[in-house]
Amino acid sequence: MERRTPAPESLLGRLRRRDWTLTAQRRAVAEALDGAHVHLTADAVHRRAAARLPEISRATVYNVLRELAALGEVREMGGEGRAKRYDPNAVEPHxxxxxxxxxxxxxxxxxxxxxxxxxxxxxxxxxxxxxxxxxxxxxxxxxxxx
Amino acid sequence: MERRTPAPESLLGRLRRRDWTLTAQRRAVAEALDGAHVHLTADAVHRRAAARLPEISRATVYNVLRELAALGEVREMGGEGRAKRYDPNAVEPHxxxxxxxxxxxxxxxxxxxxxxxxxxxxxxxxxxxxxxxxxxxxxxxxxxxx
DNA sequence: ATCCAGTATTAGACATAATCTAATCACCGT
DNA sequence: ACGGTGATTAGATTATGTCTAATACTGGAT
Missing domain, CATH: 3.30.1490.190 (Ferric-uptake regulator, C-terminal dimerisarion domain)
Structure with missing residues (x-):
């Protein structure tokens, strides 16, 4: 049987145990990012987060993404087009x-x-x-x- | 004695032998880019080119950079900040x-x-x-x- | 040398991504 | 409830890059 790598702890899970105030907005952003093989633009994150929390502002999404990158919890990738992409898979090296x-x-x-x-x-x-x-x-x- | 890699032909030299109209503006851009270990932003290229050819426009610099990248003569690098950087060293792999x-x-x-x-x-x-x-x-x- | 057709260049308007600002709001300990 | 710290917000602002339509240039044919 193929050996599976253990499912890595979710971004949200990792954040919970950090000393980092977890607000509704931040949770919405983390949930928008979560999942493997996801490489969303800030705008896409905003759309997803807004689906759950309609009043979330663009500025907050940008703020949170910047902080997550600084914490090392997501990777910010200068990409092909003009928009940066955010990779939540900062744990498993790839x-x-x-x-x-x-x-x-x-x-x-x-x-x-x-x-x-x-x-x-x-x-x-x-x-x-x-x-x-x-x-x-x-x-x-x-x-x-x- | 250490073997030196032969000095690679300059960007300008490579361009001369291509079937590619070499105008004053294009020459100014190529000269701005030339040299090793240079990774300029489009704006920096424009400043350098304008030092030689003051009337060169921003649009032309962008056009020329896009064409050089398409020709494979410079590498366009999505970088750290918002601005792309241009690497004229497209010949020697690095x-x-x-x-x-x-x-x-x-x-x-x-x-x-x-x-x-x-x-x-x-x-x-x-x-x-x-x-x-x-x-x-x-x-x-x-x-x-x- | 002159003309022509095709290409390159230009200024400025436009589009997009991201950041900044100043005001408001929410949470926590008291 | 109160006050303070920090989070959130709308909207203005900046930075980068692209587009458009008009003009200028280039190289070949004559």
Whole structure:
């Protein structure tokens, strides 16, 4: 039987145990983000959150997303188009695969990332904190469309 | 004796041999971009180009940058802040090291990138065209500043 | 050299994403 | 209930990039 990675604790669950005031608005944002393989724009998060909490403002969504990113609970990804995307899966290490044409984005778990090394002479005194890997390509739909 | 990679042909040089009308404006943009380890925003390119050709318009700079990216002569990088950055070093394969705090960006040549493999089950039918690797960390100045 | 057709450039209007501001509101401990 | 801290809000503002329609330039044909 295939071994499954244990379901990672949800974003909301992780937030509960932090010293971080959990308001209705913040919960709505966290719930909008939750789920695997989700890479929403701030605007999409706002739409989803507003479905539950109609009076939530855009500013709050932006505030909360910025704080979640600062807490390390979501990853902010400067993406293909102009809008940033937010990846709630900050716990399980993973990378991304993006369509160069339509911007479609998937989570992937490539082999070999643990071998990525920056030669000492190229560290420029930086304190390294992580690596992001993005595979670029054409998704089946876009490949077909030319 | 250390083997040096031969100095890559300049962006301008590469452009000359293409079937691509080389106007004064386009030359100014190419010259603004040229040089290693340069990762300018469109606005910075415009400032530099305007130093040589004061009447060049913002629209032209954006047009030319978009075309150069489409030609594969510069890499357009969705970056830290809101503004895209343009990397003229599209010939020599390389990756990047970015400061999470101030956004400083350096070219690097990490070991192990040729071992990066996407398991077949995670390709989702994509036709792969490349990989971008970005090391994240804190530059010496920002590390010092806390 | 001149003309022409096609292409490049331009100023400024427009669109979009994100941030800022100042006012209001909610929660918590007393 | 009161006051203070911090969260939320609407709307204005900024930043970045794109579009449009008019004009200027380029390179080839003559």
């Amino acid at each position: 990378h991304h695969l993006r369509c160069e044409r339509c911007g479609a984005l998937r989570d992937v778990h490539p082999h070999g990332t643990n071998r990525l090394r920056l030669p000492p002479g190229e560290r420029y005194g930086f304190a390294l904190r992580g690596v992001d890997v993005v595979f670029r390509g054409l998704c089946p739909d876009c490949a077909r469309a030319g | 990756h990047h090291l970015r400061c999470e705090r101030c956004g400083a960006l350096r070219d690097v040549h990490p070991h192990g990138t040729n071992r990066l493999r996407l398991p077949p089950g995670e390709r989702y039918g994509f036709a792969l065209r490349g990989v971008d690797v970005v090391f994240r960390g804190l530059c010496p100045d920002c590390a010092r500043a806390g």
